[in-house]
Amino acid sequence: MNIEKHTEAIKACRFCFMCRHLSGIGNVTFRESDTPRVRALLLDQVMSNPALLANADTLETLYNSDLSAACRYHCVKHFDENGLLLAAREDVVKAGLAPADVCQVAAEYLARPAAPAISGKGDVLYFIDYNTAAVPAIATAFGKIMKKAGVSYRSAEKGCPGKALKVLGYANEAQKAAREFAAAVNAANVKTIVVSNPAAYDALVHDFPEMGIKLKGKVMHTSEYLLSLKLACRKKAGALYYLESDFLKNYHPDYEFPGKLLSHLGAKRLTFGTNNEESYTCGEGALVLQQLRPVLVKKLACYIEARADHPEKDLLVTASPYTRKQLSTHTKLKVVTLEELTASLI
Amino acid sequence: MLIERKSYLFEMIRNELADAVGAEFVNCADSDKMGHSIDYYWIPELWHDRGKETKKPDFVVHPGSAEEVSKVLKIANQYQIPVTTWGGGSGSQGGALPVYGGIILDTKRMNKVLQIDEQSLSVTCETGIIARHLEWEVNKAGYSTMHLPASIACATIGGFLAHRGTGVLSTKWGKIEDMVMSLEVVTPTGEIIQTLPVPRHASGPDLTMLFLGSEGTLGVITKVTLKIHPQPEARKFRAFIFEDMHTAMSAGADLMRSRLRPCAVRLYDEEETSHHVKRVLGLDRKGAYLVFGFDGQEKIVDLEMEYALQIMSRYKAEDLGSKGGELWWENKYKFFYPGYMFHLPQAFGTLDTVADFAHIEKVYQAMKDVVKTNFPQARFIGHFSHWYEWGCMLYARFIFEGEHVPADAEEAVALYNRVWDLAIRAAIANGGVINEHHGVGLKLGRLMKELYGDGFKVLEGIKKTLDPNNIMNPGKMGFKGV
Numbered sequence A: 001m002n003i004e005k006h007t008e009a010i011k012a013c014r015f016c017f018m019c020r021h022l023s024g025i026g027n028v029t030f031r032e033s034d035t036p037r038v039r040a041l042l043l044d045q046v047m048s049n050p051a052l053l054a055n056a057d058t059l060e061t062l063y064n065s066d067l068s069a070a071c072r073y074h075c076v077k078h079f080d081e082n083g084l085l086l087a088a089r090e091d092v093v094k095a096g097l098a099p100a101d102v103c104q105v106a107a108e109y110l111a112r113p114a115a116p117a118i119s120g121k122g123d124v125l126y127f128i129d130y131n132t133a134a135v136p137a138i139a140t141a142f143g144k145i146m147k148k149a150g151v152s153y154r155s156a157e158k159g160c161p162g163k164a165l166k167v168l169g170y171a172n173e174a175q176k177a178a179r180e181f182a183a184a185v186n187a188a189n190v191k192t193i194v195v196s197n198p199a200a201y202d203a204l205v206h207d208f209p210e211m212g213i214k215l216k217g218k219v220m221h222t223s224e225y226l227l228s229l230k231l232a233c234r235k236k237a238g239a240l241y242y243l244e245s246d247f248l249k250n251y252h253p254d255y256e257f258p259g260k261l262l263s264h265l266g267a268k269r270l271t272f273g274t275n276n277e278e279s280y281t282c283g284e285g286a287l288v289l290q291q292l293r294p295v296l297v298k299k300l301a302c303y304i305e306a307r308a309d310h311p312e313k314d315l316l317v318t319a320s321p322y323t324r325k326q327l328s329t330h331t332k333l334k335v336v337t338l339e340e341l342t343a344s345l346i
Numbered sequence B: 001m002l003i004e005r006k007s008y009l010f011e012m013i014r015n016e017l018a019d020a021v022g023a024e025f026v027n028c029a030d031s032d033k034m035g036h037s038i039d040y041y042w043i044p045e046l047w048h049d050r051g052k053e054t055k056k057p058d059f060v061v062h063p064g065s066a067e068e069v070s071k072v073l074k075i076a077n078q079y080q081i082p083v084t085t086w087g088g089g090s091g092s093q094g095g096a097l098p099v100y101g102g103i104i105l106d107t108k109r110m111n112k113v114l115q116i117d118e119q120s121l122s123v124t125c126e127t128g129i130i131a132r133h134l135e136w137e138v139n140k141a142g143y144s145t146m147h148l149p150a151s152i153a154c155a156t157i158g159g160f161l162a163h164r165g166t167g168v169l170s171t172k173w174g175k176i177e178d179m180v181m182s183l184e185v186v187t188p189t190g191e192i193i194q195t196l197p198v199p200r201h202a203s204g205p206d207l208t209m210l211f212l213g214s215e216g217t218l219g220v221i222t223k224v225t226l227k228i229h230p231q232p233e234a235r236k237f238r239a240f241i242f243e244d245m246h247t248a249m250s251a252g253a254d255l256m257r258s259r260l261r262p263c264a265v266r267l268y269d270e271e272e273t274s275h276h277v278k279r280v281l282g283l284d285r286k287g288a289y290l291v292f293g294f295d296g297q298e299k300i301v302d303l304e305m306e307y308a309l310q311i312m313s314r315y316k317a318e319d320l321g322s323k324g325g326e327l328w329w330e331n332k333y334k335f336f337y338p339g340y341m342f343h344l345p346q347a348f349g350t351l352d353t354v355a356d357f358a359h360i361e362k363v364y365q366a367m368k369d370v371v372k373t374n375f376p377q378a379r380f381i382g383h384f385s386h387w388y389e390w391g392c393m394l395y396a397r398f399i400f401e402g403e404h405v406p407a408d409a410e411e412a413v414a415l416y417n418r419v420w421d422l423a424i425r426a427a428i429a430n431g432g433v434i435n436e437h438h439g440v441g442l443k444l445g446r447l448m449k450e451l452y453g454d455g456f457k458v459l460e461g462i463k464k465t466l467d468p469n470n471i472m473n474p475g476k477m478g479f480k481g482v
């Protein structure tokens, strides 16, 4: 079983309570099962009796997580509670135990072409994945910035680098999609690949090398790329709250570019909520949580809204198109992405 | 619980509970029942590790208010179902385990901060809030509860109230019982009561104190008003290495007797200094590590520190400076994370107790002797964490390495219990008590009568009066089981 690779995390987490305050789902369901501790306890049992993986409640628990990795990040030894869950989901799928709702979401992604449709000219390729495409204002803002900067670029629309499938536990299918995606992108022969969605960034920068897939061109999140353009601003961003992305904060702890871009834009960053440890992303790490657990996503959104200083007035900025979409759908919060903010200032 | 899961009575009770708290908040999922069958007590951990079935609740309910708690308790009385209150489950004494099945009443949905009163400097909140979340909220307003226990991230405020818990700053700011202004409690029969609004009065005996430390046996604490404090301008630490624990203890006691007001004092014995302190802080020294700190207005902190250093200068000790002290403060929680904390296959326990300065070293020695003599295969380490004007708390630990823990679960439990019995009896015989801040729970209930003597009848009388059907956490704290 894949979870055996994570025995260390199972043994560490199964009796540990030290990061429960950061269990995003646990904080809205109040359920013990939605914590790294209980997930590890359940998987500990599965290690000695694999038949227990078929338990419907265990399966529900495994797919409830927001995969924010806030707990792993907080953990003094960074035990990989997140990787454990992904491995468990892989075991679930391999054993043919994927619950119907999971199969349904996976089927949607399997039906989509992995290779993106590429158009335009230039050395820069801008990848507009499904989450980014769901908020058209983001690509529009990016286009406006590029025009202003005088850089021509190509767009890679839709397409699937396999991240959603990976998160659902469909490792082989994810790998196949990743290869097809990479082949199409490599054929474009660009110098720079820019992505707005931090999940896509993680796929390209972390998952691809892990699968042995090489991409031609340097991958950058838009924050890094926009900063490199050294744009002149008409006005300063002023006071705002930046909601950290799970992928850019907890998965890539040294990713400094969103902060640097905000400084460049003249932002005065205020602390959102009460701390900078909790995930305020509506389950960005789980990628398809909205399709899988819409009720939980709504709860996560309300949890964030309840922590705003002035919910209808404050300007919230996110690096994540997913978070932008969920917060705009479920709350009254005023939220824009880094691209939208940048476009409004230049 | 005697009702069968598949019976229609089970479904009827589930419906009644759903009516009380909402269907979404009555949970019978195997995964949650599993989560509530193991707390931070070593025995259920071992039980699980050995592949044995841990005792599960029948229902997990998440009430959202005192009114809903009251409804749940009334249902439980009607059917005589045991109710075990569960906050974070981080208690180390098995207090939150549903040993007779029945209802787990999980408090975490009652997590609101209701008011921060900047005139009286207090905060009123529901008790299911995780202590870290409360502290963050209070910090945002510019204050602190000054309740900073190592389990701040996982334990609820209700759990601390129920256990008379303690944080690292207790020496100046007090244990939780010193921080409480007032409580709202739902009694076992479902009445919602409010204790007096202030903690100092002459209006009869103190109901607030009755419920503090009652570990879910006398009702559910649903709201609390706690004192809060402005964030101190400065907090400074200093550490020393003494040749031996006895000398360091004299210095620590002198510090307390001087009536200076350190916010924290911690003294590690030689064994813990050379192993645990070394592992966590990277400080490689022989002897006993003593650290203390002061907080408040910077000028006053500096002055207090100056006086404290004068006291220390009377002793032969290596001054590790403020760096050596800050190191401890920065890493104070690290001791408790996997990788640094003891864990299975080790068998370990925190034999915490408290005594006055006239007795504390005797208690330490007696516990150490009894462990070393009867269990030569075990290690014994200790530190003194919470200091008072009159004495201090001993946080002693015994540790058996995996190879010394019987493979058979029953035998391992018997060994474990024997250590506790002998060590705690040694503490009591020398002026200590059963526990200082972790509580009694399931682990130490059997020793309560020995500690209290006839006094325990008073507690039993109170329990009987408040909980005539014995539904609240039966079998815990020395009270009758089902």
Ligand SMILES: Cc1cc2nc3c(=O)[nH]c(=O)nc-3n(C[C@H](O)[C@H](O)[C@H](O)COP(=O)(O)OP(=O)(O)OC[C@H]3O[C@@H](n4cnc5c(N)ncnc54)[C@H](O)[C@@H]3O)c2cc1C
Pocket (backbone or CB within 6 Å): A017, B039, B040, B084, B085, B086, B087, B088, B089, B090, B091, B092, B094, B095, B096, B107, B127, B128, B148, B149, B150, B151, B154, B155, B156, B157, B158, B159, B160, B161, B162, B163, B164, B165, B166, B167, B168, B214, B215, B216, B217, B219, B220, B221, B222, B336, B437, B438, B439, B441, B473, B476
């Ligand atoms: C890593 C770690 C470090 C720790 N460090 C400390 C420390 O520094 N200081 C300290 O004091 N403790 C410490 N503890 C022990 C533990 O955190 C405390 O005992 C805490 O009070 C338990 O709170 P909880 O919410 O987890 O309660 P639980 O474990 O859920 O319950 C404990 C008991 O309280 C009862 N209870 C819970 N909530 C209520 C309520 N609202 N009304 C009535 N009864 C209730 C339960 O029935 C049970 O008997 C530590 C534990 C861990 C895991």
Ligand code: SF4
Pocket (backbone or CB within 6 Å): A012, A013, A014, A016, A017, A018, A019, A020, A036, A037, A071, A072, A074, A075, A076, A077, A078, A079, A080, A081, B337, B338
């Ligand atoms: S991730 Fe770390 S802190 Fe969280 S449960 Fe696991 S071991 Fe504990």
